[in-house]
Amino acid sequence: MEQSTNSHFQFCPQCATPLDTIQRRGGTRLSCPACGFALRRYPVTGVGIVVLNGQKILLGRRARVSFGSGAWCIPCGYVEWGEDVRAAARREFLEETGLNVDIGAVYAVHSNFHNPNALTVGIWFRATVVGGNLQAGDDLDAVDFFPLDTLPEPLAFPTDRLVLDQLKQETLGPATDLFASGKLYKRAGFNP
Numbered sequence: 001m002e003q004s005t006n007s008h009f010q011f012c013p014q015c016a017t018p019l020d021t022i023q024r025r026g027g028t029r030l031s032c033p034a035c036g037f038a039l040r041r042y043p044v045t046g047v048g049i050v051v052l053n054g055q056k057i058l059l060g061r062r063a064r065v066s067f068g069s070g071a072w073c074i075p076c077g078y079v080e081w082g083e084d085v086r087a088a089a090r091r092e093f094l095e096e097t098g099l100n101v102d103i104g105a106v107y108a109v110h111s112n113f114h115n116p117n118a119l120t121v122g123i124w125f126r127a128t129v130v131g132g133n134l135q136a137g138d139d140l141d142a143v144d145f146f147p148l149d150t151l152p153e154p155l156a157f158p159t160d161r162l163v164l165d166q167l168k169q170e171t172l173g174p175a176t177d178l179f180a181s182g183k184l185y186k187r188a189g190f191n192p
């Protein structure tokens, strides 16, 4: 996917010379003709926090935000500069839901392209509630647990849907037997 053109930057952050747009690797990049500074963009790191109560998942409704107002999402946020990724997940979840969590294993990782001006890599962690009072805060105006097979619409992020589909499959779907599914074969007569 082509990166956006950085067109909202006009001047070199090092020497304040107006930036030039140059062609590079099939895309465009802003470069300073005076000092050679090149403005590169990289995706920001986002964290999503998956908290289940039985077969229900905690989701939040987005309020007053630039993307997805009124739509539902897995509680999430950005990792701040200098912040540990799991500390960011704990902080965002507390800010948005009022609940303290222990952060568990990474559940999923996806690249997010839904907003061309804010590309991110999302890391979804499993987490366990250890205390607090459930109350929407920060970017959310409602929080609630929903059965995985009766999710609210619309969802704000396409990658949240991938994560929710994965959870639904693993939590509600039939257990997969590797031999029965044909993904794994046993060699006859092999007895180590």
Ligand SMILES: [Zn+2]
Pocket: 012, 013, 014, 015, 016, 017, 032, 033, 034, 035, 036, 037
């Ligand atoms: Zn410069």
